[in-house]
Each structure stands twice: as C-alpha cells, then as structure tokens.
Amino acid sequence: MPHKIKIALISPKGPLYRHRGGIWRKSLRYQPLTLTTLAALVPTYLPVELQLFDEGITDVPLDLDADLVGLTVITGTAMRAYQLADHFRKRGITVVLGGPHVTLIPEDAAPHADALVVGYAEDSWPQLLRDFADGRLQSRYHQAPGLDLADRPFARRDLLPSHRYLTNNVFEATRGCIHNCDFCVVPTAWGRRPFQKPVEQVVADIRQHGARKLIFIDLNLIADRGYALRLFAALIPLNVQWYGLATVLLADDLELLKLAARSGCKGLLMGLESISPQNLRQNHKGFNSPEKFAGVVQRLHEHGIALQGCFVFGLDHDGPDVFFKTAEFAVQARIDLPRFAIVTPFPNTPLYKRLETEDRILTKNWELYDGQHAVFQPARMSVDELQQGTEAAWKHAYSFRSIARRIRHSPAPWPVKLGTNLGYRFYANNLGRFYNCDWIIPRGSRREEARSKTETAHDLLTSAPTTNR
Ligand code: B12
Ligand code: SF4
Structure with a gap:
C-alpha cells in the first residue's frame, strides 16, 4: 500500500x-x-x-x-x-x-x-x-477560467463534529453577485459572473443530508431571477424552512417573494448598509432606497419572513449623528434583527483603493479588518466617534425597550425572536470585551508595528474603546 x-x-x-x-x-x-x-x-x-x-x-x-x-x-x-x-x-x-x-x-x-x-x-x-x-x-x-459548479461532490459535512454547531444543515446554491458595491469583497475577488449549481443537484444535496431547517450561505440568492425562481419552486416539495441572504430588490418582486415564502423562507439577511442615499450612490449601491426600507420590512413580514438588516457606519456622508438616527430607524422600521458594523475596506476593493489614494488607510494590520474596528480615517468624524458610535447603536437597538418595540410584529415564533434578540443583546453589551485582538499578537509587538507605520495608526490602536485597554 x-x-x-x-x-x-x-x-x-x-x-x-x-x-x-x-x-x-x-x-x-x-x-x-x-x-x-x-x-x-x-x-x-x-x-x-x-x-x-x-x-x-x-x-x-x-x-x-x-x-x-x-x-x-x-x-x-x-x-x-x-x-x-x-x-x-x-x-x-x-x-x-x-x-x-x-x-x-x-x-x-x-x-x-x-x-x-x-x-x-x-x-x-x-x-x-x-x-x-x-x-x-x-x-x-x-481558478479555472471556465469554472463550472455542476457535478461536484457534496460537502463532507460529516468530517466536522455536528454537535459543536447550532446546525450543519448549511448549503450553497450559487456563488458571486451581479452587483458591484464598492465595499464588497465579492466582485473584486471573484468577478460579477454568477456561478450556479444545477437546481436538481442542490435539491439532491438537501435530500441526502436529510435537512428540514437549513441555511443558504449564498451572498445573494436572487442575483439571477430565473435561477431563483427555479430553485424556490424546486424547494416547495421538500417542505423545508430556510434562511438565506438576498437584496432589498426582492420586496419589489412580488412573484419571487411569494415563491420564496412558499418554498419555506423564514428569514433573510439583507445589506441595507446606510440610511443615506448619498452614501449608497457613492458606493454603487444606489439600488437600495432608504425611503423604501420600512416597506421592505413590512412586505417581508406579510409573507412570514423575518429580516436581519445590516448597516455599516463610517461612509463619507456619515456624521456623528448617524448612529442614533440609524439605530432608531431600525427600531421604528421593526427590523427583526438589526446589525451594525464599521465599514471595512477589504484589500483591493474599490473602497480600499479610493481610501488609499486619499491617504486615509490608517493601518494594514489585518487582524483589525473585522467589521468592528475603524481602520481608515472617516470623512466627517473622528476614529473614536466611529468606534464609540457603533457600539452605542448596538446598545440602543438592543435595549429592552427597543427589543419590545421591534419584535412585537415579527413573524418569527416567540421563542425564536426572543432568543435571538437576547443573544444579540448580550453581543451588543459585550462587544468591547471580545473585540480586542489581544488574543493573537502580544500587545507590545502590535503597538510597535503600528507606531512604525504612522502616528495616526498608533493613536487608533491605543484609543479605540473597543480594544479594551
Ligand atoms: C460561513 C461564513 C461565516 C461564518 C463562519 C466563518 C468561518 N470561520 O468559516 C461566520 C458567521 C462565523 C462568519 C463570520 C465572519 N465573516 Co464570514 N462568511 C461566511 C460565508 C457566508 C460562507 C463561507 C463558506 O462556507 N463559503 C463556501 C465555501 C465553499 O467557499 P469559500 O470559503 O470561498 O472557499 C472556496 C474558495 O475560496 C477556496 N478556498 C477557500 N479557502 C481555501 C483554502 C485552501 C487551502 C484552498 C486550497 C482553497 C480555499 O476553495 C473553496 C472552493 O472553491 C462567507 C461568504 C461566502 N458565501 O463565501 C463569508 C465571508 C467569508 N465572511 C466574511 C467576513 C467579513 C466575516 C466577518 C468579519 C463578519 C463580521 N463583521 O463579523 C466575521 C469574521 C469571523 C471570524 N473569523 O472572526 C467575508 C470575508 C471577507 C474578507 N476579505 O475577509 C466573506 C467573504 C463575506 C463577504 N462577502 O464579505 N462568516
Ligand atoms: S449586493 Fe451584496 S453581495 Fe452583491 S456586490 Fe453588493 S454587497 Fe456584495
């Protein structure tokens, strides 16, 4: 042998x-x-x-x-x-x-x-x-130029211990996205051509794994409308419940939305990103219209779908008032689970390149590129304001009062909506404790590294409230 x-x-x-x-x-x-x-x-x-x-x-x-x-x-x-x-x-x-x-x-x-x-x-x-x-x-x-996702073997989910996860019913139907938002990794890393697994092979994978409640990790399941229609129709006979990611455009497309609901969709994550149309336009995400966001939530709820709505802070049109305004907006719009991150210019994305040209990238210490640290100089506020404001937005959206205002109308069953909101409340109140990065590189050495880059980077690392020092 x-x-x-x-x-x-x-x-x-x-x-x-x-x-x-x-x-x-x-x-x-x-x-x-x-x-x-x-x-x-x-x-x-x-x-x-x-x-x-x-x-x-x-x-x-x-x-x-x-x-x-x-x-x-x-x-x-x-x-x-x-x-x-x-x-x-x-x-x-x-x-x-x-x-x-x-x-x-x-x-x-x-x-x-x-x-x-x-x-x-x-x-x-x-x-x-x-x-x-x-x-x-x-x-x-x-990557092979003519990459095709058809006829690939199913993921070996059995090789990781399932009891250590909430679920291993995790599936992927497509990769890539047709849009080109400036801060997004997807178009820069993999281009804008969507890759798709044949619908019958996705269904076969779900069947052989025996999944009844499942997660699709596709970054935009509805990128190709025709494919999404076929996928959702094929899911109906499986009688499953599923959660995934899509854009707000789904709410404008009643036929697709109805089919998503019929196929068992119970929750979607959407990148709402910002309540400022200028921010959205500047970053090529103009198809998001903040004035429609509340309507998107309502329409999803009417179809029994809960929304995890994600916002980013620190884009150029954000001033110090953006945090409260956005968090309160999320509460009033009754977003089931709002999330807030500091916009991260991932390397070589259009956002990164623009900030680099403007000499606003403060550190290339990648461990801080995690969506919770300000790694660039914001246009209309200080790094400190951005860090603290983001934490304040989390706390506002997950105060007991806000949770009560938000989830009363949520279509999710009470144990689910209460459980997830309390989980996120814990997260909101403990961000500073966990997002400190001291777990990997000893403090002294990272400080030295930052100091040798720029004074601003040094200021950033030592003053950021979430770094907990
Ligand atoms: C599941 C997931 C998570 C999970 C698990 C993370 C984990 N450790 O795996 C959770 C929810 C915890 C998570 C959290 C975060 N995530 Co995440 N996540 C994903 C997601 C949705 C799916 C990953 C996946 O399973 N893909 C399917 C596999 C098959 O594709 P793949 O990973 O790309 O692998 C293929 C190739 O890339 C390549 N490949 C990949 N690795 C390797 C290694 C070798 C050796 C080889 C040969 C090939 C290879 O081969 C694979 C087959 O083609 C991706 C988006 C996506 N759809 O890919 C984002 C993604 C990976 N996450 C991302 C981010 C930013 C985060 C967070 C920072 C978000 C946040 N602010 O909290 C955190 C950080 C977590 C941490 N590590 O601390 C970004 C990463 C961008 C970047 N440049 O860093 C992604 C790409 C989403 C995005 N568009 O921005 N995430
Ligand atoms: S719609 Fe979402 S996945 Fe597609 S490019 Fe924009 S941020 Fe990325």
Whole structure:
C-alpha cells in the first residue's frame, strides 16, 4: 500500500469566532462549508488521510502529524493564518493558503506559503494535490477560467463534529453577485459572473443530508431571477424552512417573494448598509432606497419572513449623528434583527483603493479588518466617534425597550425572536470585551508595528474603546 498523504485543513480563529473566549456561542454558530467542500474535492484515487480543524470550535494541535496543511484565510484571520503557516513550515510541513484574502491580495500571503490557491478551487485544489503527490508542487494555482459548479461532490459535512454547531444543515446554491458595491469583497475577488449549481443537484444535496431547517450561505440568492425562481419552486416539495441572504430588490418582486415564502423562507439577511442615499450612490449601491426600507420590512413580514438588516457606519456622508438616527430607524422600521458594523475596506476593493489614494488607510494590520474596528480615517468624524458610535447603536437597538418595540410584529415564533434578540443583546453589551485582538499578537509587538507605520495608526490602536485597554 502506498504511503498515505496526511492532509490537515484548518480554518483559523478570529476575534469573535474562536474556540476559547470568543463571543459566538454555539447558538450563533453554523458549520461553514469551506473545509468540508475542500475535503470533498480531494481526488478519491489519491491515498489520503484527512483531518479538519475549525478553530472556532477546537484547538489546532501545533504538533499535528501532516504532510500538507491547507489554511483558509479571510482578512480578519490572516495574521492567525500566517502565524500557523509559519509554524508548520518551520516544522517542514508543506503549507497551502487559499480563500477570500489570498484571492484579494495574493502577494500578502505569498511569503507564508509553499503554494497559493487564488479564486475558487474546484479544479485547482485537486490539481495541486496531484502535483504534490507527484513531487512537482507549483507556487500558485488559479481558478479555472471556465469554472463550472455542476457535478461536484457534496460537502463532507460529516468530517466536522455536528454537535459543536447550532446546525450543519448549511448549503450553497450559487456563488458571486451581479452587483458591484464598492465595499464588497465579492466582485473584486471573484468577478460579477454568477456561478450556479444545477437546481436538481442542490435539491439532491438537501435530500441526502436529510435537512428540514437549513441555511443558504449564498451572498445573494436572487442575483439571477430565473435561477431563483427555479430553485424556490424546486424547494416547495421538500417542505423545508430556510434562511438565506438576498437584496432589498426582492420586496419589489412580488412573484419571487411569494415563491420564496412558499418554498419555506423564514428569514433573510439583507445589506441595507446606510440610511443615506448619498452614501449608497457613492458606493454603487444606489439600488437600495432608504425611503423604501420600512416597506421592505413590512412586505417581508406579510409573507412570514423575518429580516436581519445590516448597516455599516463610517461612509463619507456619515456624521456623528448617524448612529442614533440609524439605530432608531431600525427600531421604528421593526427590523427583526438589526446589525451594525464599521465599514471595512477589504484589500483591493474599490473602497480600499479610493481610501488609499486619499491617504486615509490608517493601518494594514489585518487582524483589525473585522467589521468592528475603524481602520481608515472617516470623512466627517473622528476614529473614536466611529468606534464609540457603533457600539452605542448596538446598545440602543438592543435595549429592552427597543427589543419590545421591534419584535412585537415579527413573524418569527416567540421563542425564536426572543432568543435571538437576547443573544444579540448580550453581543451588543459585550462587544468591547471580545473585540480586542489581544488574543493573537502580544500587545507590545502590535503597538510597535503600528507606531512604525504612522502616528495616526498608533493613536487608533491605543484609543479605540473597543480594544479594551
Ligand atoms: C460561513 C461564513 C461565516 C461564518 C463562519 C466563518 C468561518 N470561520 O468559516 C461566520 C458567521 C462565523 C462568519 C463570520 C465572519 N465573516 Co464570514 N462568511 C461566511 C460565508 C457566508 C460562507 C463561507 C463558506 O462556507 N463559503 C463556501 C465555501 C465553499 O467557499 P469559500 O470559503 O470561498 O472557499 C472556496 C474558495 O475560496 C477556496 N478556498 C477557500 N479557502 C481555501 C483554502 C485552501 C487551502 C484552498 C486550497 C482553497 C480555499 O476553495 C473553496 C472552493 O472553491 C462567507 C461568504 C461566502 N458565501 O463565501 C463569508 C465571508 C467569508 N465572511 C466574511 C467576513 C467579513 C466575516 C466577518 C468579519 C463578519 C463580521 N463583521 O463579523 C466575521 C469574521 C469571523 C471570524 N473569523 O472572526 C467575508 C470575508 C471577507 C474578507 N476579505 O475577509 C466573506 C467573504 C463575506 C463577504 N462577502 O464579505 N462568516
Ligand atoms: S449586493 Fe451584496 S453581495 Fe452583491 S456586490 Fe453588493 S454587497 Fe456584495
């Protein structure tokens, strides 16, 4: 029998999503598809022994026995990924890095890897493994130009412990998005062409897994209306309940909305982003009209669908009054679960490039690129105001009074709406405690690094209230 190739696939931890001390309890954690998808793509004819580690639920043994380690990297986890990569390479293990951050900015990841996988890896990952087995690993692998998601093996959900997650009924039908919002990672990393799995294969995956309540992680399920109509129609006979992501445009399309509801849609996450039309226009998300947001909520509710509405703060037309105004707006519009983040200019997105040209990027310390730290100089307020205001918005929207005002009309069952709102209330009141980043790089060294960049960056790191020092 030939020597088995020992492969360890790792999803590194982030400030919130980590095994010890993170804020994301089991109740807010669903099984991600990245590692289980990569595991399924390993060619069956290669003699391979696979181990999967999600640092959100478990520790990674630093002495693990592997020939090849694959790490998935998003910007906020890049520092942790590089730390692990450097460690394993020192031990003589081959390290492969892939994922959104590597795709956005490969040159940043290159010094920490033997090979990079840029873009989606349905074809390149199996090729890389064949090359590795033959002793001719290349330093870079790119997404195949004609990538097709049809006839791919189903994710190996069985390889991560299901009891550590709220659910492993997590599915993906499409990838990509047709829009080009300036702050979004998707068009920059993967382009605007939507990739789709054939509807019957999505249905087959749901059936074989036996899922009755499920989550679609697609970033915009309705990007292609025709596909969405077919998918929703095919879900009806399954009699499932599902949650997913879509744009506000769904509320304008009664036929599609009705079908979504009939297919079992019970909750949607939508990027409302801002209550300022100028912000939305400046960032190419003009199809969002704040004057229609309350109507969107009402229409979703009429169809039994709850809304997780996401806002970002810090765009150029935001002044210090934006926090209260937005949080109160969310309460009055009766958004079931409002969420607030500081806009993050992920590397190489149009927003990042513009801020860099304007010399407003304050730090390239990726561990702060997590949606809760101000990493750029806002146009109409200070960094402190942006940090503190964001926390204040959370607290306002999740005060007991606001929760009561918001959820009375929510279509979700009482235990669900109360449970999720109390969970988010805990989150709102503990952001400062968890979003501090001290868990990865010792304080002193990060301060030194920031100081050597710019004084402003140093000010940012030491004065930000959510860094808890
Ligand atoms: C599930 C999910 C989560 C989960 C789990 C996160 C986790 N650790 O996996 C939760 C809810 C916790 C979460 C939280 C956050 N997330 Co998130 N999340 C996702 C989501 C919706 C799905 C990921 C997934 O399963 N994709 C399906 C798999 C199959 O696709 P994939 O991961 O891209 O992998 C493919 C390729 O990229 C490649 N690949 C990926 N990794 C590797 C590694 C190797 C070795 C190889 C060979 C190939 C490879 O191969 C795969 C097959 O083609 C994505 C969006 C999306 N739809 O992808 C956002 C996404 C990854 N999240 C994002 C963000 C910003 C966050 C948060 C910062 C949000 C916030 N403000 O809180 C936090 C940070 C969490 C943390 N780590 O601290 C961004 C990342 C952007 C970036 N540049 O950093 C994304 C892309 C969404 C977006 N459009 O902005 N998230
Ligand atoms: S609509 Fe959503 S997923 Fe699509 S580009 Fe805009 S922010 Fe990204």
